[in-house]
Amino acid sequence: MLKITVLGCAAGGGFPQWNCNCEGCRAARAAPETHEGQAGIAVSADGAHWFLINASPDIRQQINATPCLHPRAGRLRDSPIAGVILTNGEVDAVAGLLSLREGSPFTIHAHARVLGVLAENSLFGVLHPDLVARREIVLDTPFEPRLPDGRPSGLVIEAFEVPGKPAWYLEGRAEPSEERPGDTLGLRIGTTQGDREVFVIAACGRITTALRDRLRGAAMVLFDGTLWRDDELIEQGLHHKTGRRMGHVSVSGPKGAIAGLADLGITQKLFVHINNSNPLLRPDSAERAEAEAAGWRVPRAGEEISP
C-alpha cells in the first residue's frame, strides 16, 4: 500500500521564520507546538524503503523526528531513505541534500534543468557520484525508482509540468519571468500494485483547464498553499512580489486553489508549502476554518496519510 509521511508543510523560511516578526511568526514563537518545518513528504510502497519528495533545509530535524526514516537496527551506518525526488530547484527543495552527505547511497531524481543547477554548484559535490547517482526525470513518462541495491521500489512516479517560475536565485540570469519546462513539476505517485494514487503539487502558478482535467476524480491531492491572498506579502509589508509573480496561485479568491479545484470529485485535498504569512498555517484562524469548510485539510509534521 502506498504510504505517505508528512515531514513538514511550511513554505521557505519555515514557521516561524528566523528573521520574521509578522503576526503569524510572533504567535508561533509563543506556541512551540505550532512550529512547522519546511515542506517535505516521504513516500514508500513497502513501508521499509522511503523516497523523499524534496529535501528542505529542515531535513535533518525531520528525519530525527520520523522513526521510519531512522537507521535500521544492527547496521552501523544505514538509512531507509533510498532516494530524493526533486520537483524544483528552490533552496527549500534542494538545500537539504547537503545534510544527506555522510556516505549513504541513494539516488537523486530531477528534471534536467534542476540537475543542471546541482551540477554547476560545486557544493553538491559532497554527494559523491559513486554513492549518490543523479537520474533525469523525463516529463510525462512514468518510472519506478530503484533501491540502492538495484531492486525495484514498487513505486510508480510520473512527473508533469505545472505553471511555475524558475528558482528565485536564478532570476536575472536567464529570461526572468518566462516559464520553461522543468521549472516546476507536479508528481503522480502510485505503486506497481495499482494502489490509489496521490498527486503532489507543492508549487503551482495558476489553475489551468489541463490541470483540472488531470486532477478530476483523484483520491488525494497535496497542493500549493503558499499564500492565502495574491497580494498578501505586499499587504503585510513583507515583500514586494505578488504570489502570481512568484509562481504561486493563492488559496482564496475566484482564481484561487479552493475555487479552482472545487467540484472535481477529489476525495482528499491537503494544503502543503504554506508560507508563514498565510493565516491558513495557524490552527485557530478563520482562514483555516474556511478552508476546512471547503473540504481542505492542513496535515501536521509526522502525520501518516494514504490515498
Ligand SMILES: [Zn+2]
Ligand atoms: Zn512571518
